[in-house]
Amino acid sequence: MTADLNRNPIWAERIHRLGERMGGTRGMVVEGKLTRMVGLTLEAVGCRAAIGGRCDVINAAGERVEAEVVGFAGESLYLMPTGDIRGLEPDARVVPTGRVSEAAVGDELLGRIIDGSGKPLDSMGPLHATKRWPLNGGYINPLARAPIREPLDVGIRAINALLSVGRGQRLGLFAGSGVGKSVLLGMMTRYTDADVVVVGLIGERGREVKEFVDNILGKEGLRRAVVVAVPADQPPLRRMHGAMLATAIAEYFRDQGKHVLLLMDSLTRFAQAQREIGLAINEPPATKGYPPSVFAKLPQLVERAGNGDRGGGSITAFYTVLAEGDDQNDPIADAARAILDGHIVLSRRLAESGQYPAIDIEASVSRAMNEITDVPHQRATREFKQLYSLYQQNRDLISVGAYELGSNDRIDLAIGAMPSLQEFLHQDMHTRFDLNDSLDDLMTLFPQDTLPATRRAG
16 A cells, blocks of 8 residues: 555656646647639638648648738638749648747847848858747837937938937838939948848849848948848748848847837838738728728838837837839828828939939928927028028029029028038938038038027027
C-alpha cells in the first residue's frame, strides 16, 4: 500500500508533462481544397480560418504558396496569395497554419533592405531579428498621445522655415510623376536629425528601388535607416503588407523611446492595392472605382504614426500621394488631405522652370506650425507668403510690361523681393540647411523691425 502511494507523485508528474506537450500543439487540422481561382483571388472550401489568418496552398509538386484570408461567403474562404501562384491546380490542398502576419523587428534591421514579408533583399546575410511585432499594430488612445510641441529638422530650408514640421506630425507630399518626390525623400533621409529613418517604397518601379538606395540614399543615409521595398510587380497583398511592415518597424523604434522619421512612397499605391483586393472579392466600387474599404484602410494606417505616450518616442511621417495628371482632387488625395496634419504640394510648373525642390508654397500648409514656432518666425513666414502670392497674382501683368512701377507699393515690394524669395526656395540636393540656418536666412530676408506695424502687431 505504501509503495502504491509513493507512485502517485510520479504518475502525476508524467500526466502533467504530457498535458503541457499536448497543449502546445494545434490539435487536429482540417484541410480544405482549392475550388476556384479568378485573377489573384483563390476560393477554398472544407476548412475554417479567421480573417487575416494564413493558409498554405500546396500544389501537386508539394510546393507551398502562402495566402491570407481576406473574406468569406457561406462555406467558402477567399484567399489572396502573397507570392507566385504558378503551378496551382484545381483541388489543391489548403492547409490553415493558425498563424497571423507578424513583423520581425529589432536593431538588427538598421542598414538593411527587406521586402514585404521581412526577408532581406540585400546581400548582407540573414536577418537575426527575433522580436515580433503585430503587423496591424495596436490601438492608441488619442488622449494619451503627447502633443506636437517640438520641431523636427528635415534639412530642407523651404520646409524648415516656411512649412515647419513638428515631431509626431503626419504630412502628405502631393505630386505627379517625375516631379522630384524620391529625391526630396532621399534628402530628408540623409539630412534629418531623427534617430531612425524607415523608408517604405510601395508599388513603385523595381529599378527605382536600386536607384534610391545607391544614388539618393547612399551609404551614409542607409546606416541609420530601414528600407522596405515592394515593387509594383508584387501581388497586391504583399504591397499592402509592405506599408504595414514599415509602419510596424517605426512603431517598434518609437516604443524604444526613439524619434523616427517614416517616409512612405506612396500612399496611393497602398490604396490601389486595397482596391484590387476589394474588387476581387466582389466589393462594390463607390468613388471612381475605389470600394469603401479603401477609405477605411487609409486612416487605420496613418493613425498608427504620430507621438507615443508623454516622454516617449515619436513617428514623424511623410506620405507621398500621386496626383494623377496633377489632379489635386483625386479621391485618394482628398481623403489623405483630410486625415493628415498638413500637405506639401510639388508643382510640375515649378519643376519645369528649374526650381528645385519644386514646392508650391501657396498650395502647401503645415497644420502644426503655430504650435512649434514663435511669433517672429510666424510673422516672417506670413510676410514671405504674402509677397510671393502677390507677385504670382500679378505675374502676367508684370511679364508683359503692363504694370507700371509706383502704382502699388506692395506690388513694387514683391517685384523687388522676388529674386531673393526664389533663391530662398532653391536648394541643391547635396546641400543641407539645418533648422537654425533656415530660420536665420528667413529672418535675414524679413527683419522684424522692417515689417509694417500692422504686421508686427500679429
